Amino acid sequence: MKAVLFDLDGTLIDTAADFIRIIQDMCRDKGIAVVSAEDIRVQVSEGARAMVKLVYPELDVEDPIFLAHRQRFLALYGADIAVDTDLFEGMYALLDELEQHQIPWGIVTNKPRSLSEALLKALNLTERCSVLVCPDDVSKTKPDPEPMYLAAKNIDLDAQDCIYVGDHPRDIDAGRNAQMYTILAAYGYLPLQHKDDLTAWHADCIVKTVAELHEVIHDLVIKPKTLNTATL
Structure with missing residues (x-):
């Protein structure tokens, strides 16, 4: 080799800690129970869509509202990409x-x-x-x-x-x-x-x-x- x-x-x-921080903040913004760190961690490899779906399970992933939340998640992550x-x-x-x-x-x-x-x-x-x-x-x-x-x-x-x-x-x-x-x-x-x-x-x-x-x-x-x- x-x-x-x-x-x-x-x-x-x-990278999980930064994803966990953002998803949990999104839960608080929505006023719902905070998703556990472990539940977020196992979705990291599935990408942004899977992580945002934890916050908005009621929305279809192609729904414009869901896509807007996904974009917000990516923007928040990009702004503070290596905090933890x-x-x-x-x-x-x-x-x-x-x-x-x-x-x-x-x-x-x-x-x-x-x-x-x-x-x-x-x-x-x-x-x-x-x-x-x-x-x-x-x-x-x-x-x-x-x-x-x-x-x-x-x-x-x-x-x-x-x-x-x-x-x-x-x-x-x-x-x-x-x-x-x-x-x-x-x-x-x-x-x-x-x-x-x-x-x-x-x-x-x-x-x-x-x-x-x-x-x-x-x-x-x-x-x-x-x-x-x-x-x-």
């Missing part, structure tokens, strides 16, 4: 080691580019990230392999030489469809309807912590590169 690609929310970066957001604990050490060994890492996400770029800038990751692929860049999003192929192409690698790490079935499907080595990040925002049987996702590997992820990536990427260099 020659590169590591990550999903963004729930895999590389722990940071990389998952242990992730900085993993990225540092990849960079020390000149192994590119990047992001393939279903998060809009404007928000993804703002988040990376807030966390000082823009220059460190070798490739960022968002829905804006492709005609088909995950689980289609198109974003995966584009990410690999942009770092001059074959998709089969890349690892993809994600916390949603569509992440694993997209990676598998592109013949990447897939790692299921079970520490992430696992969707409620898919979290009971993680083996059904058919990932090549399942990790429960970032420490486990670091160990797996070290064995798949760092160690082989070190051994190859030592034989030159």
